[in-house]
Amino acid sequence: MRDEVMAWYATHARDLPWRTPERTPWGVLVSEVMLQQTPVSRVEPVWYSWMQRWPEPADLAGEEPGTAIRAWGRLGYPRRALRLHAAAGAIVDRHGGRVPSAHADLLALPGVGSYTAAAVATFAFGQRHVVLDTNVRRVLARAASGQQFPARTTTAAEYRLTDGLLPTDDSAPTWSVAVMELGALVCTARNPRCDECPIAGSCAWRLAGAPPHDGPPRRGQAWEGTDRQVRGRLMAVLRGTDHPVPKHQLDAVWPAAVQRERALDGLVSDGLVEPLDDELYRLPGV
Numbered sequence: 001m002r003d004e005v006m007a008w009y010a011t012h013a014r015d016l017p018w019r020t021p022e023r024t025p026w027g028v029l030v031s032e033v034m035l036q037q038t039p040v041s042r043v044e045p046v047w048y049s050w051m052q053r054w055p056e057p058a059d060l061a062g063e064e065p066g067t068a069i070r071a072w073g074r075l076g077y078p079r080r081a082l083r084l085h086a087a088a089g090a091i092v093d094r095h096g097g098r099v100p101s102a103h104a105d106l107l108a109l110p111g112v113g114s115y116t117a118a119a120v121a122t123f124a125f126g127q128r129h130v131v132l133d134t135n136v137r138r139v140l141a142r143a144a145s146g147q148q149f150p151a152r153t154t155t156a157a158e159y160r161l162t163d164g165l166l167p168t169d170d171s172a173p174t175w176s177v178a179v180m181e182l183g184a185l186v187c188t189a190r191n192p193r194c195d196e197c198p199i200a201g202s203c204a205w206r207l208a209g210a211p212p213h214d215g216p217p218r219r220g221q222a223w224e225g226t227d228r229q230v231r232g233r234l235m236a237v238l239r240g241t242d243h244p245v246p247k248h249q250l251d252a253v254w255p256a257a258v259q260r261e262r263a264l265d266g267l268v269s270d271g272l273v274e275p276l277d278d279e280l281y282r283l284p285g286v
Contacts, residue, residue, distance in 0.1 A: 001143065001199050002167065002175060008198035009178035012185065016040065017047065018123075019177070025099035025124035026057055029087070032119045033080050033111070040184075046075055057088040058097045066283030069272060070239045078235060079270055083111025101125045128172040130162045135183025136176070140165070142187060146204035148213040149189070230254045230263035238273060244280035 017023070018031035030050055034043045050071060054060040060068060065085050072081035087109045091099055099120070100106055106117035118129040132154055141150040144161055151158075167175050186193050194200045205211070223229055233253040238245055254260040264281075267273040274284045 001165070001202060004198040005178045005182055006171070006175060009174070009181055013178075013181055014040070014185075016044070017051075023124070024055075025101070025120065026055070026091075027051055028124035029099055029112075029116070029120050030084065032116050032123075033084050033087075034075060036080060036116075037077060038075050042075060046071075046073055054088075056097060057091040057099065060085060060088040061092045064283075064285030065271070066274075066286030069235075069283050070286070073239070074232075074236075076232070078272055080111075082271055086110035087112060099124065101127075103127070103129060122173045122176055126170060126173050128166060128168070129176075130159055130166060131176040131180070132158060132162055133180060133183075135180045135187075136162070138189060139179050139183040139187045142192075142205035143199055143203045146208045146211075148205060148211065227259060227263045227266065230260055231267055234260075234264055234267060235272065238281065238283050242286070244276055244282040247279035247281065250281060 013019070016031075018027050027047075031043065031047055034047055034050075050060075053071065054063070063085070065082055068081040068085040069078050072078050090109050091097060094100075095105065100109075101121065101124075103117055103121045106112055106120050107114065109117075112120075115131070115133060118131050119133075121127045122129045122131050137150040137154065137158060140158070140161060141147045144165070165175075166172050182197070186197050194203070194206060197203065200206055230253070234250055237249060237253060250264060251257075251260065254263075264273065268275055271284060274282050276282060
């Protein structure tokens with residue numbers, strides 16, 4: 001499996017800026033946070049904008065949190081912007097402005113979980129860590145375990161399987177990103193292109209007759225009519241101005257008052273919106 005996947009990646013890898021030889025650990029960290037639940041096509045232009053504006057952690061740490069939220073634009077889940085801002089501050093305070101290479105130090109940064117710490121240590125510093133994103137989990141569930149989809153949550157068995165497949169030499173980072181790329185481009189969730197897959201001949205799922213997922217239907221996250229949609233509309237108003245916004249302007253974005261107030265309260269609780277006197281609201285610190 002390894003040789004086939006590595007050979008496929010050598011000719012099919014996308015030319016992404018956070019993979020180039022000129023990449024920086026900070027650029028890799030920013031990309032990993034932005035790519036959480038967001039496709040590459042939406043992330044790439046925002047990543048370029050961020051890196052031009054804040055090429056080092058200290059550049060972002062010197063800004064107000066609200067500036068980071070505004071620059072986040074419509075990537076979604078804007079709490080990630082706050083986490084990046086907090087991580088930048090911690091990198092400056094604890095590590096002299098340089099993204100740490102030690103996995104434990106990465107994991108100790110605000111908003112950095114086990115996946116992100118492993119990904120940055122692997123892709124920025126060339127270390128050997130198990131990197132399990134949704135694409136990797138899906139490829140290995142099919143190719144090695146004969147299941148259409150992995151379990152809802154990552155299991156210890158998945159870690160053991162992935163660690164057993166991970167090369168022990170300096171090719172480990174390339175193997176990890178190659179499997180990730182295979183899942184993103186070929187072994188996709190809805191319409192896998194098995195005729196293009198380099199390991200189709202040995203895929204346990206295909207050899208078993210491609211049995212359907214044994215479990216509740218897997219559905220994408222709803223958007224229309226949800227609190228997420230309301231939050232997005234409220235944030236769009238606040239991002240669109242440099243001045244505090246009166247409450248009546250926020251009230252105009254959604255007719256259902258109870259849901260609108262719940263969404264606004266959630267944004268305030270999450271630290272994404274700052275209430276002021278006289279029923280004015282703004283992005284934090286802006």
